[in-house]
Amino acid sequence: MTDEIKVPDAGTADKAKLTVAILVVIAGVAGYYVLAGRPAWLRWTPVAGSLALAALVLAFSRYGREFRQFVELARVELRKIVWPNRQETGMTTLVVFIFVVVAGIFFWLLDLGLAWATKLITGQGS
Structure with missing residues (x-):
């Protein structure tokens, strides 16, 4: 049908x-x-x-x-639409900000680790 x-x-x-x-x-x-x-x-x-x-x-x-x-x-x-109130908007913004900072630190540490491993493998660090 x-x-x-x-x-x-x-x-x-x-x-x-x-x-x-x-x-x-x-x-x-x-x-x-x-x-x-x-x-x-x-x-x-x-x-x-x-x-x-x-x-x-x-x-x-x-x-x-x-x-x-x-x-x-x-x-x-x-x-x-049920729009969020001021408190919900502030809390969501804070959570997003914290997540961005944590993700930035994670990727910075990942970059440092990969750079160290690349120098170790290629022998450029000595």
Whole structure:
């Protein structure tokens, strides 16, 4: 028994909106290159404007509705999280700090031991 997930196909209007959004961004990038000799802020203005306009066009498509629904569900899940209090955060930070110090000492001693063994094997220590 297999359950297939059915994804609704985007309608013609949504595909047209997506195409328009892509063309708007391409036009903004083209505007960037057309204004090659101008100051940077003036060259980036068409790019920023085209991105804003493309986002506005996409917001009124099925993709925009799905994105808004995703953001709303993510916010609901974010509210369900039990965040640690100040004491738990401090204790966890202290444990991590101590572990890092202990690991650093361990690797320092391991390095000293391997350096000693390498000098002993290669005869460079005498």
